[in-house]
Every structure is written in C-alpha cells, then in structure tokens.
Amino acid sequence: MAIASPSTPSFSASFCCTRTESTRFTRFTSTSLTLSHRNRPLSQRLTVSSRLNSSKSSGAGGFVSPDNGDLQYELQHGLSPQRWKGSPVFVTLPVDAVTPSGQFRRRKVMVQSFRALAAAGVEGVVMEVWWGLVESDAPKVYNWQGYLEIVALARRCGLKVRAVMAFHQCGTGPGDPYWIPLPQWVCEEIDKDPDLAYSDRFGRRNMEYISLGCDILPVLRGRSPIQAYTDFMRNFRDTFRPFLGVIITGIQVGMGPGGELRYPSCPSQKLAWAWRSRELGEFQCYDKYMLASLNACAREIGMREWGNGGPIGAGNLMHDHEQTEFFKSINGSWNTPYGKFFLEWYSGMLLLHGERICREAGTIFRGTEVNTSAKVAGIHWHYGTQSHPSELTAGYYNTSIRDGYLPIARMFGRYGFTLCCTCFEMQDANEKQMNPVSSPEGFLRQLLLAARICDIPLEGENSAASLDDDSFQQVLKMSKFYSDGLEKPSFSFNFVRMDKNLFEYHSWVRFTRFVRHMSDANIFRAKLDYGGNTCLYSTLNAAKVGLAFALAASSRYHHQA
Numbered sequence: 001m002a003i004a005s006p007s008t009p010s011f012s013a014s015f016c017c018t019r020t021e022s023t024r025f026t027r028f029t030s031t032s033l034t035l036s037h038r039n040r041p042l043s044q045r046l047t048v049s050s051r052l053n054s055s056k057s058s059g060a061g062g063f064v065s066p067d068n069g070d071l072q073y074e075l076q077h078g079l080s081p082q083r084w085k086g087s088p089v090f091v092t093l094p095v096d097a098v099t100p101s102g103q104f105r106r107r108k109v110m111v112q113s114f115r116a117l118a119a120a121g122v123e124g125v126v127m128e129v130w131w132g133l134v135e136s137d138a139p140k141v142y143n144w145q146g147y148l149e150i151v152a153l154a155r156r157c158g159l160k161v162r163a164v165m166a167f168h169q170c171g172t173g174p175g176d177p178y179w180i181p182l183p184q185w186v187c188e189e190i191d192k193d194p195d196l197a198y199s200d201r202f203g204r205r206n207m208e209y210i211s212l213g214c215d216i217l218p219v220l221r222g223r224s225p226i227q228a229y230t231d232f233m234r235n236f237r238d239t240f241r242p243f244l245g246v247i248i249t250g251i252q253v254g255m256g257p258g259g260e261l262r263y264p265s266c267p268s269q270k271l272a273w274a275w276r277s278r279e280l281g282e283f284q285c286y287d288k289y290m291l292a293s294l295n296a297c298a299r300e301i302g303m304r305e306w307g308n309g310g311p312i313g314a315g316n317l318m319h320d321h322e323q324t325e326f327f328k329s330i331n332g333s334w335n336t337p338y339g340k341f342f343l344e345w346y347s348g349m350l351l352l353h354g355e356r357i358c359r360e361a362g363t364i365f366r367g368t369e370v371n372t373s374a375k376v377a378g379i380h381w382h383y384g385t386q387s388h389p390s391e392l393t394a395g396y397y398n399t400s401i402r403d404g405y406l407p408i409a410r411m412f413g414r415y416g417f418t419l420c421c422t423c424f425e426m427q428d429a430n431e432k433q434m435n436p437v438s439s440p441e442g443f444l445r446q447l448l449l450a451a452r453i454c455d456i457p458l459e460g461e462n463s464a465a466s467l468d469d470d471s472f473q474q475v476l477k478m479s480k481f482y483s484d485g486l487e488k489p490s491f492s493f494n495f496v497r498m499d500k501n502l503f504e505y506h507s508w509v510r511f512t513r514f515v516r517h518m519s520d521a522n523i524f525r526a527k528l529d530y531g532g533n534t535c536l537y538s539t540l541n542a543a544k545v546g547l548a549f550a551l552a553a554s555s556r557y558h559h560q561a
Contacts, residue, residue, distance in 0.1 A: 086520035087479060088123030090162055092497035095170060095178040098133060098146035104153075105146075113498060114157040120512045121519060124160030124249070126494050127151070128259075131167045131232060132180045139185060139221055140231060144239050151240065155247045162250035162494070165236070165361075167229055168257050169208045172267075182207065186228075189220055195289060198264055200282035201310055206264040208257040212353040213289030230360045237364055245369030252373045252420060252459075253361045260377040261354045261408065263346075265393035278381055278435055280321060281393030283310035285346060297345050306338055310346075314393075321382060321389045329386040334399065347397035347404065351411055358415035371418055373459055376408060376447065378423035384437035398446075409450035419451050420459035424478050424493070425471035441478075448482040457490035458482050466501055472514040479518070493518060 099105050117125065127150055134142050147163075154161045171179035181187060190196045190207065196219055198206040210225045220228050233253070240248055255261040265281030285294060286309060298307025311333060313325025321327040326334055333339045354374065361372055382390045386400045398404025412419050426440035451458050460479060464471065475493060483489035501507055 087483075087491045087493060087518045089121075089493050089495060089515050089518050090124045090126050090160070091117055091122055091495045091502075092126040093128065093150070094498055095128065095180070097127070097150065098130070100133060100136075100180075102133060102143040102146045104149040107149075110150075110153060111157075113503070114153055114159060116503060116508075117498075118157045118159055120508075121515050122159065123492070124162060125150075125154055125498075126162045126164060126252075126496075128164045128166045129236065130170065130180050131165075132169065132182050135232060136183050137185070139223065139228070140235075142232070142235050142239070144236070148239070151243050151247055155243070160250075161243070161248045162252060163236070163240075163248055164252045164259060165229070165233055165254050166259055167209065167232075167254040168259055182210070186210070186220060193219065195287040197287065198284040198290075199286040200284055201286055202282075203286070204282075206257070206267065206284065208264050208267070211284075211287045211289055212256075212349060213287055213291075213293060215353055215356060217289070226356050226360065229357060230364065233361060233364045237368065241368070244365075248370060250371045250373060250418075251361070251365055252375060253357055255354050255357055255374055256350075258375075258377065260375045261350065262377045262379075262394040262396070263350065265390070265395075278320075278390075278437070280314070280324070280327065280382075280389045283314065283346065283393050285310050290349070293349065294342075294345060298341075301341070303338075303341070306341055311339065311342060321385060321387065324389075327385075327387045327389040327392075332387055334387045334389075334392065335401075343392060343397045346392075347395050347407075350395035351407060354408070355411055355415075358411065358417055362415045362417075371457070372416065373418035373420050373457075374412060375420040375422075375461075376405070378421060378426075378440065378443065378463060380423060380426070380431075380440040380443040381435055381438045383439040383443045403446070403450070405447050405450045406453065409447075409454040409456060413454040413456045418457040418459055418490075419447070420461065420494070421447050422461040422463050422496075424460040424475045425462045425464060425467050427470070427474050444478055445481060448478070452482065452486065458492075460491065460493045461496050463496075465497075465499075466507065467510070467514075469510055472510060472517075475514070476517055 094105075097105055097110070104110070114125070127147060129147055134144060134147075136143075151161055166180075169181050171177075173179060182190075187207075190210075194205060196210055196214060198209070198211045200206075212225075214224070215226050216224045218224055223231070233251075237244065252259070257264040263284040265284060266279050285291065291307075291309065294309075295304075295307035298304055311326040313333065314327065322329060324332075326332055326339065334343065358372075358374070365372055376396075377394060379391050379394050379396065382388050388396075388399050388404075391398045391404065396404040396408075409419060421444065423440040423444050426444075428439050428441045431438040431440055448458065460475065462471070462475065467475075479491050479493065483491050495511070502511060
C-alpha cells in the first residue's frame, strides 16, 4: 500500500494566487547500465553468438528473417571512452499494450518488435502507465503486473524505458477499441459530483481529466486529486525501484488531457484535425470549483462582476475569431484590463496545477536518477493571429505581444523537469495550404527558444501517425534548431507510435535511416545480446538484423490482426 500524502489543505480565497514558488530541486541525471560497460578496460571483450530457427537463408530483399533462415552473428564489444554522441530515439508502445485486466498483450509480437527496435539502434520504449488500469477497482489498490512484464522484456532486449504517468482518459467511449476511462471509483465520484469534471459555458462536461479547480480538495473519498496522483507515483516508485535509473531512465508525469499541461478546450480526439477547422476552443472554467477561484480573485481586486464566468463574446468553436468580440485583432477584449485579468487567472491556475505536480514528483523520484519530464500541447492553428485564440482557451496565455511558454519553461526548470513537445515533423508550407494562419514551425521555435533560455532538456514527438522522408528531415531540422550552439545540448525524440505499419518494409527502412541520422555517427548501438549489454555494431549488419526482426514482427502483427 502506498503511504498517504499529508493532510489536505482547506479551500480559501488564496486558491486564486497563481505565482509559482521559487523552491529549486536538483535536476535528475539519467544514468544507464551501459555506462559501466563503456568504462571497462578494452581488454574485456564480449562475444555473443546466436542461431535463429531453421537453416534456410531466403528472405525479403536479400535479408535473412529469423522466422525462415539461419542467422549467426558475433558482436565484438568495442568500448568507447567517449559518451555516446547524438540524440537517442524512443518508440511509444501501442495504447493497448496492457489489457483492461492488467495483462501484457501480444507477447510474441512484442518480443519480435523489441528485438527489431534494439537492432535498429533505438534507445528504448515509451510505456504509458494508465491510472484507469492500474488503480481501477478501488483507491490505493494497484495492479502493475503487465507493466512489470514490459520492463522485464525491455531489459532482456537491452532497451531503456520511459514511463508515462497517464492520469487522463484515453479514447472516446466504450465502443472505442482504445477506450481507457478514469478509474471506476473516480467515475463514481464524478457521477455524485459532476463539478469534478471540467465544464464550458454551455454546461458540457469533459471527463478526460479531473478539473484542476479541485486539486487540493478531499473530493476523492477523502483524498485530493493531487494526493491520488502522488500516491500512485509513490507506489510506482516503490514497485519498480530495482529498475529506476537503470532500465527505467525517464518518468513523464501527466498533467492534463492527453497527458499534456492544458485544459480540455477541444476534446483530445479532435485535436488531430481541429487545426483544419480552426476551432477556437472553449474556456473550461464553469465547474463550481473553478468559478469559486475566479470569483475570489475578482473580489480581491474589487471587480466582483469579473468573477461570474468566462469572457462574453468569445464566439463558438467554429467561429472566425475576427467575428468575435473577445478574440478579434483590433479592439478585441483579450487586450483589455478585463481580458488580461481573466487570462492571467486562467493560465495561472494551469501553472499552479503544473507546479503542484512537479513538486510532488520531484520529491518522490529524488535520488532515483531518473529524468522527470512533462508535456506541452502543440496548438498551432491560430499562431499567425494577434490573439492566438486556440492557445488561450487551452490555458497558454500566448499572444503576439506576450510570451506564454517562457513561464512554463521556467517552472519546469525550477524542478529539474525536461520539456516534451510535439509537432516536430510539421511544416508551415504544408499546413498553410489548408489554414493560412497556422504555423507549427513558429509555435515550435518559440517553445524551443524558451527551453534554451531556461537551459532545460527537450523531448520531441511527432503528431502524425506515419512519417515520410520529408517529415523525418523536418524532425532533424527542428532538433538542430534547439541543439545548435549549446555547450551541452540534451535532446531526445519519442516516435509515436509502434504499430504494424512501422515494421512494413518501406516504413522500416525510413525509420532506421532516421535513427542513424539522429545518432550522428557511422556506427550506432545494436543491442542484440538481450542481456542488457550494449554493443557497437556496423550500420550495415545491424540494419540487416533489424530488418529481419522487423519482418518477423510485421508477420506476427498480420497473423494476429
């Protein structure tokens, strides 16, 4: 059982105070098992031989498949005195890697997939740890079994793991094959008190994530949401302690819908295409807890009438922002004293929520030598406007005259957090053809500059499900935009996500080429001994072995489809 958090503070008007605290924590450094191998004397060399399956040697494209050929290879453990150069690549696992009952799904497929990733030089996998699966039945009753099996397999294949503390809902409903709701007991509490869920001005509830308005209130059977998240992370730490800093080298802490630090201004399932319809989003400040905070802040400055709800004249989701009183460029109320008050409160509440979680996570994982990170959403479809309406409704007070991402980067920096962001493969030239005011590159450059200014490490992600060569080149371009000129750049990339299409021949060739480019070297790590030892292998041979495993994984995916 997890240790309970300190007693819940009582609610007061001070709830509206949004200035972040100045407490500084030591940044966690990622320590991997492979460093000890690199530091051994060169006289210690390890030869690994492996024979796979039958004696036939035919394979697609002239390569040998483990399923139909005889493959022998020897890996000389060539040890380098230099730390590995380049940027590591991780691959996010399928959403349904663990079943609703907590079992590891598609074990044989995963074995082949992990072997292929290791042979390709991938650093590790990203494992989403769903609150709704682990603590589903009752408070403080945790089932980590499926995730323990994933970590064990990663260790055998020589891969690292980044674990995502996923405190949000996944999917659109019970009919969605990837449906993962919040824990059942949490949903029961929301049924009793619907104001635990976010609400817009039309009374539409969003169940993706518990409203941050009740962060520190004992609304979950005597615990606050922050305490529930804290207990979950603490139990994770205690359960996986032998792996922390060795196999599990990173912890990404979810802070909102989609695991991102934001409000659910636009349902997550629509974010993939919301930029095409240029949705403004809706302010999520109409549950009673958010309204109480807004009202208290308005009273503090003697403007009680400002505390009754969100902005009037904000239009609706599909409005042209220039046709709204609040968001229009000229004389829009976003740039009036009232607009500034509301947006400072709204974005400040989000920052306060992020700081609370950073503080708890920093305390829990201190001393484990894992890197902690958090994610910011890539909302770019009004970036070319004056008011940036879709960013404002998501909680990012970023406009043409105000930098809304620098305060977030500073907050992450205070707690030693890495900043994770998406849109790395997106190009303005393509997006502007469908939405002239969109600018994913402009958004990303601003975020990357904030990370550079605050000297915080960066994790990149892709938004699209599949990437072509131009997309991979764009990722390399934006990673260099962040890293160039930095004395000690720290950049890594999370490829989202692993599926059967990744292991198709042409997709796999593109992906492995990208991994080699990210490594910034002629040789890269191919972890083929499955015992955790990291070996340097030639690009050509590793590509052959990786493709062989990839073809085997693809075959198993199709067989189980």
